[in-house]
Amino acid sequence: MGIYVVTGGSSGIGAQIVSKLKEQGHETVNIDLKDGDISANLATPEGRESALRELYDRYPDGIDAMICNAGVSGASGNIPLIISLNYFGATAMASGALELLQKKRGSCVVTSSNTIAQGAARMDVVGMLNNQADEERILALVKDYDPATAHSFYAATKYALARWARRMSADWGAHGVRINAVAPGNVRTAMTAKLSPEHMVAVEALPVPINYGTNDPLMSPEDIANAIIFLSSPLAHGINGVVLFVDGGTDALLNSEKVY
Amino acid sequence: MLIADFIHAMEKKDYKAMSQCFASQCRLFDYCTPEGTPNFFVYGRRAMDMFYHNKFILGGLSVSSPRIVDERTVNFYISYGGIINHAVANIESYDSSTGLIKELVIRPA
Numbered sequence: 517m518g519i520y521v522v523t524g525g526s527s528g529i530g531a532q533i534v535s536k537l538k539e540q541g542h543e544t545v546n547i548d549l550k551d552g553d554i555s556a557n558l559a560t561p562e563g564r565e566s567a568l569r570e571l572y573d574r575y576p577d578g579i580d581a582m583i584c585n586a587g588v589s590g591a592s593g594n595i596p597l598i599i600s601l602n603y604f605g606a607t608a609m610a611s612g613a614l615e616l617l618q619k620k621r622g623s624c625v626v627t628s629s630n631t632i633a634q635g636a637a638r639m640d641v642v643g644m645l646n647n648q649a650d651e652e653r654i655l656a657l658v659k660d661y662d663p664a665t666a667h668s669f670y671a672a673t674k675y676a677l678a679r680w681a682r683r684m685s686a687d688w689g690a691h692g693v694r695i696n697a698v699a700p701g702n703v704r705t706a707m708t709a710k711l712s713p714e715h716m717v718a719v720e721a722l723p724v725p726i727n728y729g730t731n732d733p734l735m736s737p738e739d740i741a742n743a744i745i746f747l748s749s750p751l752a753h754g755i756n757g758v759v760l761f762v763d764g765g766t767d768a769l770l771n772s773e774k775v776y
Numbered sequence: 777m778l779i780a781d782f783i784h785a786m787e788k789k790d791y792k793a794m795s796q797c798f799a800s801q802c803r804l805f806d807y808c809t810p811e812g813t814p815n816f817f818v819y820g821r822r823a824m825d826m827f828y829h830n831k832f833i834l835g836g837l838s839v840s841s842p843r844i845v846d847e848r849t850v851n852f853y854i855s856y857g858g859i860i861n862h863a864v865a866n867i868e869s870y871d872s873s874t875g876l877i878k879e880l881v882i883r884p885a
Contacts, residue, residue, distance in 0.1 A: 634834075717833065718833070718834065720829070720833075721829055721830050721832075721833030721834045722830060722834070723826035723829055723830060725822075725823070725826060728822055728826065769823060769826055769827055769830075770827070770830060771814070772816075772817055772818075773814040773815070773817065774814070
């Protein structure tokens with residue numbers, strides 16, 4: 517049985533991942549702001565360092581998987597938090613855990629979003645995240661942006677995260693560590709349960725083909741968790757550097773011509 | 777006349793009514809997307825329902841000033857997010873059992 521580290525494992529997709537891994541007999545470590553096995557604020561450099569120190573203390577012989585799932589949606593309206601948690605919270609935790617993953621030839625999965633394919637991401641921000649990668653300067657730049665534009669920043673962080681995973685995958689793979697991204701569609705969570713009727717109109721306009729005729733416009737967190745667990749498992753040994761859309765077919769519906 | 781039902785549904789952004797003009801196994805090709813963006817290829821009535829639900833609500837799709845040319849052809853303006861193309865939609869084939877549209881192609885006029 518393996519040691520699986522999950523960020524954001526206290527609710528939503530993360531909680532499903534933790535629950536299913538436990539059912540399979542694995543040891544899990546949930547790193548979250550609230551109710552985590554390791555309590556840490558991954559939106560801050562200090563919180564990430566503290567969580568990583570704890571991981572290295574607890575598991576000096578390595579871990580089998582690092583699942584970087586913690587994130588916040590555009591509906592939060594908090595652009596700095598979206599940038600710090602969604603992008604830097606994931607990339608710093610994955611990179612920081614690399615040495616532990618190498619020890620057990622483990623794998624990493626990051627949670628992206630199928631919004632990366634819908635043209636909503638601010639590509640200037642994507643470029644800054646991937647290439648400049650200076651959290652402090654980027655946060656200073658965006659601090660006065662209108663919270664109403666948060667969705668485009670959300671999509672940018674998720675786009676940059678998926679691209680970062682692909683950029684890392686060759687070198688990490690050569691070191692025995694696989695890294696992949698999962699791109700979920702709209703998922704049923706505590707947050708989506710509180711969406712306004714206006715937001716729901718937008719959610720419903722991103723149809724999930726496998727839900728056709730059910731009046732349910734949302735994916736189940738369980739569906740996403742299953743895909744993440746598969747990618748992080750030895751069964752996915754040949755899969756590295758992939759962005760896997762787990763959206764019931766929404767991306768294929770809207771972007772059928774993109775096959776690569 | 778199906779071509780009129782089709783274009784009026786498009787004008788009203790009524791994706792349900794629009795998809796009902798098509799046979800269950802059908803296809804629609806749209807070559808009037810804005811320059812630099814992919815053309816659209818939609819297969820099946822249910823996919824058409826979902827695809828145009830998205831395009832009318834989030835994709836900025838609208839249709840205006842239709843002129844029915846004949847029972848298979850309509851000439852109109854199609855706009856994606858304000859980028860307008862002068863277009864012609866042509867019914868290429870009908871489903872033999874239902875009489876509904878089996879294949880429709882939208883091309884630049």
